[in-house]
Amino acid sequence: MSGKTNYFLIFLLAILILLPAKAIAYGLKGYVDGTRLNSDGSVDIWGWACDDGDERALSVHIYLGAEAGKGKLYKGIIANRANEAVVNEVCHTSNTSHRYLATLPASDVAKYTGQFVYIHGISQHGPNRLLKNSGRYAIPRPLSANSETADCTTSQKASLLNSVSASGVITNCNLTLNPTDRIIPRLHIRGLEGNGVVYDCRGATLENGISIEASTTLNPYTNTYDYPSPSNVTIKNCTINKQVIVNGMASNPNYFNNVIESSRQLWHVERVQFYAPKNIVFNNVTFGGAQTKLYVHIGTTNLSVRNSRFIGTSEHAVIYLDAETAFNTIENNVFDTTSRLREVIAVDGSAHNVIKNNVFNRIAKGAVHTYRNCGERGLIRHQTPDHNLIEGNTFNNSSPANTWAVWLASRNGNRNYCEDDSGYAFGSSADNRDLSRHNIVQYNYFQNYVSIKVDETPNTVHGNGLIN
Template sequence: MSGWPRALFIVLAAVAAPMAHAVSACSAEKLALLRSPPKPGEGAVLIDCHLTLQPTDVITRSLYFNHGAVSNGVQVDCQGATLSHTDVNADIPRINVQSYAYTLPDGSTEWEPTHDITIKNCRLEGNINMSGMGGQDVPAVKESSRTRADHTAVMRRRAPTNIVLDSLTIDPQDRIAIYLSMGVTGVTVRRSTFLGTSPSAVIYLDAEGGEHRIVDNQFKTTAPREVIAVDGSSDNLIQGNVFHTSPRGGIFIYRNCGEAGTVRHNEPSRNDVFDNQFLDPSGPENGLPHLWVASRNGNRSYCDDDAGFPYGSSVNDRDEAHRTAIKGNYFNTRTRAVMWGDGPNYLIDNIATDTGAWPGADDFGSTFVGNRAGSGPVASTSCFWRDKLPMLLRDGEVQDLDLTQPKKVSCAPHRLVCEAGVLKQRAPRCDAADIIERHFKCSVRGDNAGCEKALACGPRKRLSALKARCNLEVGGIHRDALSNAAWNSLVVDRESDVVSDGHCQAAAYDVASGGTQLLGTLPNPVRVGCREHDEDGGECRIEGDYVCY
């Protein structure tokens, strides 16, 4: 993110970290100070107490949580009050959550992160910023990115975490409404409405951060670019939001390689985009999609500014955005709903006004399940989650097995049940004696028709897991690779000499190279097979294991 917000500065203070304290309600003196107009140089008030405002309050001093432990655990309830400003403090955030920097006896700097704060029921005329060590222009950040393999962990350890923003109405007044700087983790933004205009994104999730939750919000802000920027931020949940206007796109996921010479380490992977509505009736302009995974992939002039270091974007300018789960969304467009330049990704149960609005196949091994055309949103009742491998259950389906160990399927400690889109734990019912593992193989030489097998578990058992590998030329399967392969995967060990002439198939999945993840309940029986075309007849082999339970 270029143009580090000038209000986010690091102050090197006393030679000690602030001491935590028991949080009490704000005093009458603190409330009086907050309600008084700000003086030059005194535009913000440190909030180190539980703050409850009156609905009629108009607070023109900014709320700062920038002294580490003294603000930890604070609860703010505006009860509908307005957080505004005067000319004295119009250029600083209305809310600023910042780690506290202090000097150790040896002269080095340490950071005391601010954490566990809830702010709710406020009307904001302005913006919110959260910061740890600082942004890309801060020398300590740049140095860490170039010299430390654990840079992401360092940034996260020193940044705010576990902050809840609930039921806010924000008019950012031509600023980024919520800016979560480098390393910030665990911020929840829920049940809020965004109005007005922004000169950039509306919410910006910056590098080395993640694990944020952006849930059940209404986006009405006019922005000149995507509404939510996910820049080198991972493991985020963006769910249940309504994008009323998004002329330049809704959510873009990328990694801003090399900007300001700072190396980006964290890959913007494992982001979940569930049950959102993209309603802009005109759709994104100039062929832009509503949702773009790996939207840059080195397409910036400054990507080489971080060259020469053995980490992240210094080694590879691509976004490295992988394993994005896109489920249950509605896209009001016939042209470009979803694009991606990397993968694999999971496209599940989405609706667009035309199915040509999203990719139907790719070279990354992405998975496509249940996507369809429709004229409006329909609630998704399936459950997608990640453990050591992604899993999908339909409404009412259960999972009793632990499939996280490639070489051995066992009983899971809990029964997982999908109930109307919510994954719930129940007491286990699994008996290991009921788990049956079987092996299969099928091969053909000199026959373009290929080979096919039907794998069945009989009337009393379900085909609960499958893994298969294919050789689409002459040769065998790497048995060690098969043994160590993840369950519910389909992988090509060797492509056809003409890649498009090869097919490795399991149920509705068909890959010619790479691999894909088999999501959801498989049929019983399930058909597996391979085909390869050649002038004198094709050769192929498929081999694998499956589990009946």
Template sequence: MTASKWSTALAVLMVSAIDPGAAAAQASCSAPDACFIDGACHTGRVCCDSQPWYDAWIVREFLAPTADDTVDMMCDVEFEYVEALAAHRGLSFDGPVLKSFVFAGSQDSNLTLDCGDDPTHPIGALGNQVIINVDTVRTPLTPTCGAAWDGVEAQVWDRPEGVTIRNCTLYGRIRIRGMIHAVKEGGTQCDVLESSRRQGHVDRIRAAAPTRTTIENVTFRGEGMIPLYVNPGVTYTQVIGSHFYGSSGDVAIYLDAESSHNVIRDSVIDTATGNGREQIAIDGSSYNHIHDNWIGDLQRGGIFVYRNCGEDGMVRISEPSHNVIVWNIFPYLHSDTDDPAVYLGGRHDDWDTDNYCNEDEGVALWGSSIDDRQFARHNIVAYNQVWNRSPTEMIRAWNDASNTPNYVYANSTCDCDFTTMSCGLICQPPLAPALIVATVL
């Protein structure tokens, strides 16, 4: 217990000894989510500063036999502390943590979940996938769709900022959700649909979405679902030093429409993707930096930069532009694949044939409502290394006027034999000049 917490406890004891009313007030402050601090009963995150209350909360959420299978995050959590508290109390904290976690609204801003980089305590397990959600909270909870949509003034989106998830092994997925978290109506995400058809959508959806989420040293062990989904409008997410293994029925990482300024760096993205999909989808997302990564399992491609159109009637507005893709390694283990390491305008085949591009036609005077082209332009793809394939062959752009200009240069190749395990010694990406360093950092 810190000095401040000792001082608080001593002050309460002194007040109670002098004032019977204070003692009665403290005795009445007995609800599980309540704590008595500074002579008053409180609920919520302030109680995390009370050591007895915090310990009781840890026991309820992690160590009690009746603990719920979802932890609504209120306080910082370190698995190392949970383990120490369990040992002190004679309780069990063994094996995987079969719980989902929810960070919801501004009350959960700046909270940290730290798993301690302990492989004996993964979150989830093989065949028992869990979810970590970083969610905006909407008021009122349920939207009104169609012409009766409440309008901008009546909507309140309370978003979390600065959430950190680190040092975890995760059998499951992380979803960062803003407006898209709203209840579905008629098969669509009502808020995003209605907002996209009104002026100011891009600023509105970004202001409503979580921002500054950090995912650091997290190992994803996927099993069917997309391991990391960055939903519409989410900004300034950082993925640092993480690993993406296992399988996905789609991509490994999805950066959705109107999201921006996200960073993926120093990571291994090597997921067995499904549905003919690439490792990283940049769909109507802009100003992202993807650098210093190993992007493997390229049978279906590496990074595709594009803009979807019309799906569920939502208007896509932001261009997939000003993305910086540098210093990445793309190791081609199989010479028979033709899917590119980087594809600017990478949804052209589906774009020509999908039956939903006309679902937003004529509903607005902007974005994909008036032009279904992708506008993958002003992107930098430089100083990457493509192993065993030609970079001019495997870094390409769909030949459409909307996808120019882009800046593709100084990418290299390295021919090596994977069976000798020497590629890492032979192949080193070239150093980038200071201008590109400044751009990325």
């Protein structure tokens, strides 16, 4: 090493030692802590931000719909509100003014409802950064002033009963039928206008099925999409002869790339669950048709199917619980059906579900299989099929040998498209395995032998036996 280089290194070291410690920023830190709908219709966004080691209050920029460059800049504010001691510990400061609070008046909530919140910290040392939890929380939807759903008018009902076309009809009204009625058009319960809809068929037949789905709207203020979905829908006492679909963000196939784009970001599960239908009830329904009879699409939560019957045959799974669905219940149903190619109930990246006290009378390729369908269509699966309860079910015809009625982690990357979602450090992009863990399989009964396979740990399997 030359003498010139030696003197330069000594000089640089001396400068670093003499600089005040707080002039060297360790980096920008901060969180989006949440959003909250207030009683007056306004919405609060709050969190904290700081430059590590810098006492000065930081500016933050609030974007709606997407981060800077894609979303709408709503406003900039100063993070100068009082904070807890733990924030000072993280920020390495003594100043207790690192919190921010922004309130959107009701008029702005109406504009931006459903848009996810992204907040950039504007560092006084650079570079600026997205705060953690950006993209996790949305502007809540205002509560409806009128929670009562209107009954279908006499003319609406007559139009449905007299139509001979299978084309879809949006029917966001309470529909009560007579046992001998037969409706040909496919019925669509769509968007927020479908909240609270009740169909009571009283034994009537819906020939071409039902879609309970989000509408797709382009928000003119953010130039991003919103997917308002119906919730608290009840379908009861119906015979349905074609597929039933419950769908949120993926309702419009023309915009499926938006779902793929969401899956390549953090907080994808929160986004698709926010946009999907919730609290959907099927009670005393007979499901027919040759396709998947009930397709529960991406993000649907708190759906229940009780006291119902599945008949006929299918080329595919009879019930499909798709990626990022959760907290759904399938209970006290009879499956007088089978799938020629697939298991009866597919649990694909779906978690916290209850499959309980059902009777499976025909099983050709399995009854309940859990897996994560890595990479299909380039979509990253974030959630794993975990914390599911499979309890008290009766399997009257056990699957053929090596097919397995209940199979936890049935795929584990065994598909030729598993690398189609590669390149990201999370979900199935990072790990093709099913990671089907913390499930409970208990007190189920099998006709010939206990047909359970577990290809992942930890899971709990106990108390299962043969039919007496």
